[in-house]
Amino acid sequence: MAIQAPFDTTADVAAVEPRAGWVPVALAFCRRRPLGAVGAVVVALMILVALSATLIAPYDPLTVDFGAMLAAPNATHWLGTDAFGRDVLSRLVYGSRTALLVGFGAAFFGATAGAILGVGSAYFGGRIDLYLQRLMDVFISFPLIILALAMVSILGNSLPNVITAITIPMVPRCALVIRSSALSIREIPYVDAARAAGFSHGRIIFRHMLPNVMAPYLIMLSAFLGQAILLEASLSFLGLGVQEPIAAWGLMLRGAAVDFAETAPWMAIFPGLAISLAVFAFNLFGDSLRDALDPKLRTL
Amino acid sequence: MWKYILKRFLLMFPTLLGVAILTFILLRIVPGDVVEARYAAGQGQFLDQKVMAMERAKLGLDQPLWKQFVDWMWGLVRLDLGLSMWTGAPITEEIKLRFALSLQVAVMASIVATLLAIPLGIAAALKQDTWVDYVVRVFSIAGLATPSFWLGILMILGFLIIFRWLPPMVYTPFWVDPWQNLAQLVWPALAVGYRYSAVATRMTRSAMLEVLREDYIRTARAKGLWLKLILVRHALKNAMLPVVTVIGLEFAFLLGGLVVTEQVFNLNGLGLLFVEAIARRDYTLTQALVLLIASAFIVVNFLMDVMYAWLDPRIRFR
Numbered sequence: 365m366a367i368q369a370p371f372d373t374t375a376d377v378a379a380v381e382p383r384a385g386w387v388p389v390a391l392a393f394c395r396r397r398p399l400g401a402v403g404a405v406v407v408a409l410m411i412l413v414a415l416s417a418t419l420i421a422p423y424d425p426l427t428v429d430f431g432a433m434l435a436a437p438n439a440t441h442w443l444g445t446d447a448f449g450r451d452v453l454s455r456l457v458y459g460s461r462t463a464l465l466v467g468f469g470a471a472f473f474g475a476t477a478g479a480i481l482g483v484g485s486a487y488f489g490g491r492i493d494l495y496l497q498r499l500m501d502v503f504i505s506f507p508l509i510i511l512a513l514a515m516v517s518i519l520g521n522s523l524p525n526v527i528t529a530i531t532i533p534m535v536p537r538c539a540l541v542i543r544s545s546a547l548s549i550r551e552i553p554y555v556d557a558a559r560a561a562g563f564s565h566g567r568i569i570f571r572h573m574l575p576n577v578m579a580p581y582l583i584m585l586s587a588f589l590g591q592a593i594l595l596e597a598s599l600s601f602l603g604l605g606v607q608e609p610i611a612a613w614g615l616m617l618r619g620a621a622v623d624f625a626e627t628a629p630w631m632a633i634f635p636g637l638a639i640s641l642a643v644f645a646f647n648l649f650g651d652s653l654r655d656a657l658d659p660k661l662r663t664l
Numbered sequence: 665m666w667k668y669i670l671k672r673f674l675l676m677f678p679t680l681l682g683v684a685i686l687t688f689i690l691l692r693i694v695p696g697d698v699v700e701a702r703y704a705a706g707q708g709q710f711l712d713q714k715v716m717a718m719e720r721a722k723l724g725l726d727q728p729l730w731k732q733f734v735d736w737m738w739g740l741v742r743l744d745l746g747l748s749m750w751t752g753a754p755i756t757e758e759i760k761l762r763f764a765l766s767l768q769v770a771v772m773a774s775i776v777a778t779l780l781a782i783p784l785g786i787a788a789a790l791k792q793d794t795w796v797d798y799v800v801r802v803f804s805i806a807g808l809a810t811p812s813f814w815l816g817i818l819m820i821l822g823f824l825i826i827f828r829w830l831p832p833m834v835y836t837p838f839w840v841d842p843w844q845n846l847a848q849l850v851w852p853a854l855a856v857g858y859r860y861s862a863v864a865t866r867m868t869r870s871a872m873l874e875v876l877r878e879d880y881i882r883t884a885r886a887k888g889l890w891l892k893l894i895l896v897r898h899a900l901k902n903a904m905l906p907v908v909t910v911i912g913l914e915f916a917f918l919l920g921g922l923v924v925t926e927q928v929f930n931l932n933g934l935g936l937l938f939v940e941a942i943a944r945r946d947y948t949l950t951q952a953l954v955l956l957i958a959s960a961f962i963v964v965n966f967l968m969d970v971m972y973a974w975l976d977p978r979i980r981f982r
């Protein structure tokens with residue numbers, strides 16, 4: 365049980381240095397890092413599209429129209445239709461929901477679990493640290509896609525399972541980076557002070573150490589976003605990710621899109637463009653965020 | 665130095681053992697086994713429990729788990745990977761068939777990546793925050809964002825529509841017909857190489873930027889040394905370490921991680937074998953492949969650490 369401190373250790377810190385509001389901070393970010401701002405705008409647009417998919421999409425993404433199979437882009441179907449006569453644009457719009465859900469879900473859970481493990485590992489040190497690190501080494505030895513594939517075949521391929529399968533390979537990668545930041549934080553006397561005050565391990569880890577690894581955490585999170593979307597697209601393309609008839613970009617590139625690529629190239633071109641644009645935007649934003657927060661940290 | 669290398673060498677084995685245990689457990693959590701997969705694939709077969717039990721016994725699947733694991737490990741110690749549970753052929757043979765292809769694509773992709781990444785990365789670092797830097801950065805971020813399988817689809821589509829030509833679909837070994845071989849494998853190597861080069865370009869750029877700010881570069885410039893000489897002798901040499909690491913690790917991943925691109929180009933490589941093996945619940949083959957891919961990574965990692973220690977004495981005395 366945690367022993368309550370006689371004073372609140374966290375409340376005063378924020379009061380001493382008044383923080384700038386988020387609007388000036390965002391403006392400064394845009395001015396100093398135009399590429400990142402472009403990425404942020406595209407990401408914001410994508411989120412908007414995903415949220416208002418029901419309003420924006422001209423057709424139901426699941427409605428099959430055998431009268432308009434493989435129709436080329438025209439006035440009624442702006443980006444053409446697929447082998448089942450489903451509107452490609454509508455499926456792209458709804459596909460953004462799948463991509464963002466998997467992207468944010470996997471990146472958030474992966475980075476968070478990684479941060480907790482990384483900080484915990486650094487805080488406890490000694491044997492726990494050693495064993496955790498060895499375990500992480502084992503997980504990192506698998507290529508991302510191989511581990512995700514294995515996970516999907518264990519868990520099955522519903523949307524939550526795909527998210528979990530993509531989350532798991534991200535955890536050790538994040539834990540590694542966060543641990544190295546947390547190691548230096550552990551040396552700062554306030555951690556010893558917190559221990560001397562009798563705080564529980566949990567409280568020290570969550571309230572005192574985790575907030576101080578926010579910068580690498582956000583950086584890893586934003587780096588994972590793009591990777592998770594790519595990974596989901598790859599899994600779905602292999603037929604092992606999200607399943608038909610859910611609209612997902614990787615799934616749209618599978619099967620008929622390749623078989624009929626010569627006669628109906630729009631089926632193969634647009635979903636790929638959507639994936640690339642999404643990941644590109646996330647990476648632009650993530651990169652600039654990293655440069656702004658911690659120029660020394662390298663992510664791929 | 666030797667003590668460090670030995671220590672680092674011995675550290676590889678717990679990791680490998682961990683990989684082996686993890687793979688072994690993961691595979692057996694998956695519902696269904698090779699016998700069920702086979703009967704589900706066969707037509708008109710009804711599931712006769714007795715026959716299935718016999719099949720399992722033949723494959724040793726009726727043994728307790730620890731026994732199966734010990735048998736596998738004992739085989740590994742004698743460098744015997746065993747037989748594929750699906751085809752019954754020796755796993756070494758199954759892998760040998762695909763290894764040449766995967767290795768060649770990985771080597772070619774690394775060449776593409778290195779040739780692109782090093783000049784681009786250096787140029788971007790030298791001209792930081794100018795249009796050169798922006799173009800290189802956008803080019804490399806786009807490389808990270810473009811799925812290589814989609815790039816592959818676009819390539820094939822382009823050939824088909826513009827040139828009415830398709831890359832050969834059947835693998836020809838390089839020494840049999842180099843042209844035929846390259847005509848098939850250059851494209852996947854380019855598709856994968858672009859993404860790979862993006863990773864390496866970014867590393868080259870950031871490593872160069874870091875090194876260029878070091879005091880010894882300023883000293884060299886103050887001495888009035890020829891700029892090119894400073895770049896090659898002092899900056900590049902020191903910046904190359906992380907770059908080589910990234911290229912090495914990506915190479916190790918490429919050996920087995922080409923799963924999706926192989927599908928697009930219809931290549932019968934290790935990635936495809938892996939997907940098939942998982943789908944067929946071919947435990948022995950999947951285990952062997954995972955261990956192969958993971959050990960490639962672990963060995964490259966080891967070599968990189970040794971190289972670091974060799975080049976930077978501070979590491980080995982820590």
